[in-house]
């Protein structure tokens with residue numbers, strides 16, 4: 479079996495007496511979508527935050543592309559190719575869709591965000607950014623400020639921003655949240671192709687999307703992985719059905 483791109487080993491994080499992540503181990507292999515599901519408060523976002531470097535684990539290790547990144551900053555992990563989107567939007571609202579992508583591409587080159595002034599007339603900067611916008615279906619919206627995009631368009635733009643970092647792995651926290659059925663369908667098709675570019679750790683409540691996309695599913699409950707397997711295995715697991723799928 480191929481070496482995992484990302485491997486999390488016995489990760490722990492407590493908030494006071496609450497063990498939000500209580501010994502989580504999982505990995506992400508080349509070309510796959512690994513879905514992480516579980517009820518609200520299970521610790522999914524906490525886990526993503528630790529993997530991305532926004533939250534320091536109390537114990538455990540995170541390996542990315544064969545190296546231990548547990549002590550690295552968020553920025554250092556991003557430069558290595560670990561891209562994430564948030565449950566809540568992280569776009570720069572006053573900047574156009576195009577400029578949001580150009581900023582991300584420049585951040586990838588290592589410049590600090592506050593010093594960035596992407597030049598919109600520089601075609602060597604705009605062309606790759608326009609190509610990414612085209613991939614997520616936002617060509618016609620290039621000049622629209624992020625704040626004026628529809629909810630679905632903003633979620634697409636967030637993934638476009640992540641793409642601009644030329645990632646080696648994606649961490650996506652509820653990308654379908656708040657999307658209508660049409661938006662979810664478009665995004666599902668897009669993510670389906672995206673896995674070839676870089677594997678995806680996908681936190682998602684939309685079970686239609688999870689069952690359509692996931693090569694593997696892990697179920698997190700009270701900070702612990704209670705089951706992990708194929709979609710078929712997870713759907714027929716009695717403990718998962720009791721704890722999460724609602725029967």
Ligand code: ADP
Pocket residue numbers: 493496498516517518519520521522523524525
């Ligand atoms: P999920 O994303 O699965 O819904 P979270 O990871 O957001 O769950 O939260 C897991 C648990 O940790 C919840 O009980 C939540 O209230 C708690 N929690 C999350 N972040 C913090 C924090 N910064 N301080 C205190 N408690 C937190």
Ligand code: MG
Pocket residue numbers: 522523524565
């Ligand atoms: Mg969450």
